[in-house]
Amino acid sequence: xxxxxxxxxxxxxxxxxxxxxxxxxxxxxxxxxxxxxxxxxxxxxxxxxxxxxxxxxxxxxxxxxxxxxxxxxxxxxxxxxxxxxxxxxxxxxxxxxxxxxxxxxxxxxxxxxxxxxxxxxxxxxxxxxxxxxxxxxxxxxxxxxxxxxxxxxxxxxxxxxxxxxxxxxxxxxxxxxxxxxxxxxxxxxxxxxxxxxxxxxxxxxxxxxxxxxxxxxxxxxxxxxxxxxxxxxxxxxxxxxxxxxxxxxxxxxxxxxxxxxxxxxxxxxxxxxxxxxxxxxxxxxxxxxxxxxxxxxxxxxxxxxxxxxxxxxxxxxxxxxxxxxxxxxxxxxxxxxxxxxxxxxxxxxxxx
Amino acid sequence: xxxxxxxxxxxxxxxxxxxxxxxxxxxxxxxxxxxxxxxxxxxxxxxxxxxxxxxxxxxxxxxxxxxxxxxxxxxxxxxxxxxxxxxxxxxxxxxxxxxxxxxxxxxxxxxxxxxxxxxxxxxxxxxxxxxxxxxxxxxxxxxxxxxxxxxxxxxxxxxxxxxxxxxxxxxxxxxxxxxxxxxxxxxxxxxxxxxxxxxxxxxxxxxxxxxxxxxxxxxxxxxxxxxxxxxxxxxxxxxxxxxxxxxxxxxxxxxxxxxxxxxxxxxxxxxxxxxxxxxxxxxxxxxxxxxxxxxxxxxxxxxxxxxxxxxxxxxxxxxxxxxxxxxxxxxxxxxxxxxxxxxxxxxxxxxxxxxxxxxxxxxxxxxxxxxxxxxxxxxxxxxxxxxxxxxxxxxxxxxxxxxxxxxxxxxxxxxxxxxxxxxxxxxxxxxxxxxxxxxxxxxxxxxxxxxxxxxxxxxxxxxxxxxxxxxxxx
Numbered sequence: 001x002x003x004x005x006x007x008x009x010x011x012x013x014x015x016x017x018x019x020x021x022x023x024x025x026x027x028x029x030x031x032x033x034x035x036x037x038x039x040x041x042x043x044x045x046x047x048x049x050x051x052x053x054x055x056x057x058x059x060x061x062x063x064x065x066x067x068x069x070x071x072x073x074x075x076x077x078x079x080x081x082x083x084x085x086x087x088x089x090x091x092x093x094x095x096x097x098x099x100x101x102x103x104x105x106x107x108x109x110x111x112x113x114x115x116x117x118x119x120x121x122x123x124x125x126x127x128x129x130x131x132x133x134x135x136x137x138x139x140x141x142x143x144x145x146x147x148x149x150x151x152x153x154x155x156x157x158x159x160x161x162x163x164x165x166x167x168x169x170x171x172x173x174x175x176x177x178x179x180x181x182x183x184x185x186x187x188x189x190x191x192x193x194x195x196x197x198x199x200x201x202x203x204x205x206x207x208x209x210x211x212x213x214x215x216x217x218x219x220x221x222x223x224x225x226x227x228x229x230x231x232x233x234x235x236x237x238x239x240x241x242x243x244x245x246x247x248x249x250x251x252x253x254x255x256x257x258x259x260x261x262x263x264x265x266x267x268x269x270x271x272x273x274x275x276x277x278x279x280x281x282x283x284x285x286x287x288x289x290x291x292x293x294x295x296x297x298x299x300x301x302x303x304x305x306x307x308x309x310x311x312x313x314x315x316x317x318x319x320x321x322x323x324x325x326x327x328x329x330x331x332x333x334x335x336x337x338x339x340x341x342x343x344x345x346x347x348x349x350x351x352x
Numbered sequence: 353x354x355x356x357x358x359x360x361x362x363x364x365x366x367x368x369x370x371x372x373x374x375x376x377x378x379x380x381x382x383x384x385x386x387x388x389x390x391x392x393x394x395x396x397x398x399x400x401x402x403x404x405x406x407x408x409x410x411x412x413x414x415x416x417x418x419x420x421x422x423x424x425x426x427x428x429x430x431x432x433x434x435x436x437x438x439x440x441x442x443x444x445x446x447x448x449x450x451x452x453x454x455x456x457x458x459x460x461x462x463x464x465x466x467x468x469x470x471x472x473x474x475x476x477x478x479x480x481x482x483x484x485x486x487x488x489x490x491x492x493x494x495x496x497x498x499x500x501x502x503x504x505x506x507x508x509x510x511x512x513x514x515x516x517x518x519x520x521x522x523x524x525x526x527x528x529x530x531x532x533x534x535x536x537x538x539x540x541x542x543x544x545x546x547x548x549x550x551x552x553x554x555x556x557x558x559x560x561x562x563x564x565x566x567x568x569x570x571x572x573x574x575x576x577x578x579x580x581x582x583x584x585x586x587x588x589x590x591x592x593x594x595x596x597x598x599x600x601x602x603x604x605x606x607x608x609x610x611x612x613x614x615x616x617x618x619x620x621x622x623x624x625x626x627x628x629x630x631x632x633x634x635x636x637x638x639x640x641x642x643x644x645x646x647x648x649x650x651x652x653x654x655x656x657x658x659x660x661x662x663x664x665x666x667x668x669x670x671x672x673x674x675x676x677x678x679x680x681x682x683x684x685x686x687x688x689x690x691x692x693x694x695x696x697x698x699x700x701x702x703x704x705x706x707x708x709x710x711x712x713x714x715x716x717x718x719x720x721x722x723x724x725x726x727x728x729x730x731x732x733x734x735x736x737x738x739x740x741x742x743x744x745x746x747x748x749x750x751x752x753x754x755x756x757x758x759x760x761x762x763x764x765x766x767x768x769x770x771x772x773x774x775x776x777x778x779x780x781x782x783x784x785x786x787x788x789x790x791x792x793x794x795x796x797x798x799x800x801x802x803x804x805x806x807x808x809x810x811x812x813x814x815x816x817x818x819x820x821x822x823x824x825x826x
Contacts, residue, residue: 010824011683011684014684014686014738014823015679015680015686015687016679017381017675017679017687017689018379018380018381018822019381019421019483019675020380020381020419020420020421020483020486021483021485021486023419023486024464024485024486033393033440033441034368034373034376034391034393034438035373035376035377035420035438036372036373036376040379041376044375044376044379045372045375045376047822048372048375050824051824053375053385053820054371054372054375057370057371057372059370059372059373060372063372076485077676078675078676078679079675079676079679079680079687080676080680
């Protein structure tokens with residue numbers, strides 16, 4: 001197999017001392033139990049592909065795709081190896097070698113045809129203003145929610161401006177390893193959303209954009225809210241909740257205290273789950289796993305949901321719309337014993 | 353190999369023969385890369401017994417594997433027919449007896465998980481190596497692991513009261529006792545500890561526990577000369593002081609941490625971290641103060657002391673992150689586990705560190721000296737460009753020369769990482785007297801040589817060609 005993308009990660013793969021410290025918190029390893037399910041195992045597979053000691057196979061592709069990019073491994077790593085970056089390169093090489101999967105192709109066709117992951121015409125709710133706000137596909141689809149979330153910014157003294165024709169930022173093809181499609185989508189995104197500085201509503205989009213676009217400088221909506229909320233004198237909701245740290249927020253953007261402080265600002269007590277903050281377990285929705293293997297994704301989500309349930313809280317709050325979806329599905333499956341909400345909903349309640 | 357026999361023992365889902373999975377299980381934290389024939393995941397002692405009986409009848413090598421975090425190639429198979437026994441699913445804590453100060457666990461229990469379970473009882477299993485977050489008890493026993501606090505708490509062997517062992521032919525035997533002392537026979541369990549999976553498969557262990565100390569105090573001292581730091585270590589031990597940790601970091605280690613992690617450790621020739629712990633604060637104070645006095649008498653300057661966990665974590669941050677720092681010390685260079693773990697007498701500590709630096713300079717490599725010097729353990733790593741054949745040739749010469757020196761000064765090839773493959777040639781060279789006896793013991797217990805063959809005394813004489821090297825050489 002020709003390795004076009006893994007080549008760039010040779011040094012990083014050599015930097016990995018294979019100490020196995022990454023096993024400790026890996027949700028995939030905890031779920032599946034084989035070493036090919038560990039970050040080290042996957043990096044070893046990528047290295048095998050890179051050196052030609054391994055021929056690409058469906059088995060390898062499956063293993064390389066079975067990672068939620070939760071970044072738990074990075075913080076436990078002796079050498080801070082960015083496993084998701086290595087796996088993204090491996091995925092790209094595997095795609096070039098013809099390892100394409102129907103579920104991926106279907107999703108990417110939707111993005112290509114409609115500009116969003118749902119394959120349907122979606123428009124951002126119009127809101128004239130000065131500061132551009134990017135909603136992201138998942139909030140585009142939740143138009144009523146998005147309207148309220150944009151209003152939060154107005155209530156905090158900003159003049160948010162939505163862009164009706166915004167399209168996908170390129171994260172899905174990027175994460176799944178479809179380089180050409182990623183570049184095409186990124187170009188379209190820039191054309192439709194021609195701003196360098198803006199507020200981003202979606203955790204996944206903001207994280208992807210910060211990593212993948214060198215010229216863009218998005219502010220995550222929570223950063224803005226965190227700064228402005230104290231002066232808005234929010235209503236005290238008097239709720240007790242538990243908070244799920246989305247991987248891209250807690251580990252990815254180092255934002256553990258901000259969501260919790262916001263909860264306090266709006267009069268919510270929070271009860272921590274068995275794992276939280278930088279050690280919070282993943283909901284299983286990231287890294288394309290939800291698309292690649294829904295059943296596996298749900299197994300991870302179920303575990304996380306159980307942790308939330310064990311806190312005794314009646315409301316599970318999170319930020320990432322994918323986490324929200326995955327965990328809400330688990331709550332539904334379990335008779336809605338806990339209500340899953342976006343923190344933005346609570347903030348809106350406190351400001352309305 | 354008859355896959356159906358093994359699948360019949362452990363179930364379809366617990367056997368893997370896909371080449372990609374095998375390749376993953378052919379790697380560990382060493383420079384070596386092998387390829388087994390099969391990976392099998394047992395869930396019970398009986399399953400291990402049946403697997404061994406089958407493997408013995410077919411003369412198939414079997415390598416027990418915990419986390420695969422060994423640095424010398426312990427878990428790397430030498431034969432493509434080998435069965436890897438992935439022991440991680442045997443992870444039950446079977447018994448905690450705080451009043452008798454012992455616990456009983458399956459071999460796949462992770463060290464930190466065990467200590468988390470012991471904590472509510474106020475007791476701990478203390479040999480914890482740095483890898484305790486993922487290292488299994490079985491792996492630690494196989495390797496006689498120890499760690500940062502071995503100066504006070506010793507190594508694994510001192511804590512293994514007994515075990516259940518599956519022999520090469522599948523027989524299950526019970527060894528040792530549940531008592532602190534024993535004078536009953538050969539105490540074979542003590543021989544099994546450190547035997548690197550060559551004499552039997554440890555499936556269960558009875559482990560001695562100790563009370564969790566109530567107080568812990570850490571100090572750090574700077575030295576303008578490595579020799580003064582070396583003398584201090586010896587003097588602290590000889591004084592009768594009881595440090596719970598006594599660590600050394602040389603100037604290269606300090607520079608690596610500062611450069612790579614943007615820390616601001618004082619750029620002196622050496623740092624010593626010394627710690628005391630115990631139940632009574634006055635006693636801990638006494639230990640720390642007596643060590644501080646010795647440090648000062650030897651020209652060291654104590655720059656920080658704290659009981660507070662956060663403060664201690666900060667003080668020790670540079671040492672804790674040294675691994676990460678070395679891994680990224682020089683672009684394109686890899687941090688390899690070679691000559692990584694020796695033990696020398698206290699009086700030879702500084703001389704050994706100097707020698708390591710000289711040899712590294714001679715061969716164009718980067719090496720640092722650090723470690724649990726209170727136990728005589730000196731760690732290092734060889735940093736080199738792994739893509740160049742010349743680097744490996746240089747590393748090989750450096751390893752030989754370092755171990756020759758270690759032997760000359762009365763040291764030993766491995767303090768706590770074990771011998772396996774990459775240290776075997778040097779160890780065999782200096783410990784020839786022991787080899788025939790070890791071989792006799794090995795064949796008494798494993799006549800078909802199926803238990804982790806090709807390791808220790810049976811290892812090839814050239815580690816560089818013993819297996820494939822994990823790095824791609826140009």
